[in-house]
Amino acid sequence: MRSVPWSRPRRFRNPLGAIVTLLAIAALAVLVGLLQPPAPRLEGAARAVDGDTLRLGDARIRLTGLDAVELEQHCTDRAGAGWACGKAARDFLASAVGEGKTLCRSEGRDRYGRTLARCSVGGDDLGDAIVRAGWATADLDYGLALAEARLKGRGIWAGSFDDPAEWRQRHGGESFDFWGWLRGWFAP
Template sequence: MGFARRAGRRSLLISALLTLAVVLTAWAMTSLVKPGQFPAEAMASELPTTTAALTGPATVSDGDGLRLNGERIRLQGVDAFELHQTCGTGPCGQAARDALQRLIAGRHVACEPVDTDRYGRTIAYCHVDGVDLGEQMVLQGHALAFRRYSREYIDEEEVARRNRAGAWTSDFQNPADWRRDHPRG
């Protein structure tokens, strides 16, 4: 008889807790919902948002960096050759900067921020007329897929390697390794 009584009490307790959870959820949803708004929309409106998209004319600083509306932007998922880096093809860092300048060519850039790096730069996907700048830099052989931070653009890097695009026509050092071997200071 004691076991049945404990099981009954446990069942009542579980029922009460579930009822309380349903009531609290319903209360929370009705307090968030504005007239004409679905509950999911209400909850989303209460969540913190990421930085808004940045658009406008941009200036290029190197093969994976630019300035847009006063903000320093670094292209998400790519690691371009460093500005002073040379490869078997010559000054591949300058070639990377020049390639990004050609892709932008004075047109408006639209960037969707995803993060901030340790240097305070905004990490973003950037496009010009719908063209993904990071993807193009990798496809043209002026940048590598930045595997340390992203799995994106790996297929594009393989295409560039197969096509011997940009720096892939000769030997080069991975930009991350070049930075390690050439510390600033």
């Protein structure tokens, strides 16, 4: 009986060649990352649009690493009373920005055309300040600030609230779109 050459599983004949190929691909990826131009800087007087969005000149900037309650969103305190936590989050960001010069480092764009950035005023990270004060949920970048806000019952953590992404989805606002987010990284 004759064996069919394509019926057997193929194995790397030279494992060293496969390793060298993988290392070359990894080195190329690192090199491309190093050759990227520095992230554009935006600076000047900013104003708070909501709890995680700034207007700096003509640029609309969405702070990365966090998700603040929406401007029209309401929360419930421990006694069960509703309160305008979205407006309080915006007011906190407006206070944090103040009259100082805001410096933002762009990290791309979202599907709505907003600049995604990390911003600071006087060297203080605005994202860290918002999360630490309890006005936003956050990813791992602000994990310690989030833990502190929750532990101390600050801001939205003083009672109950709807997750901002879920609130937007129920009220017809934005919701996370992975493919839109990914396209934003490659948009000019």
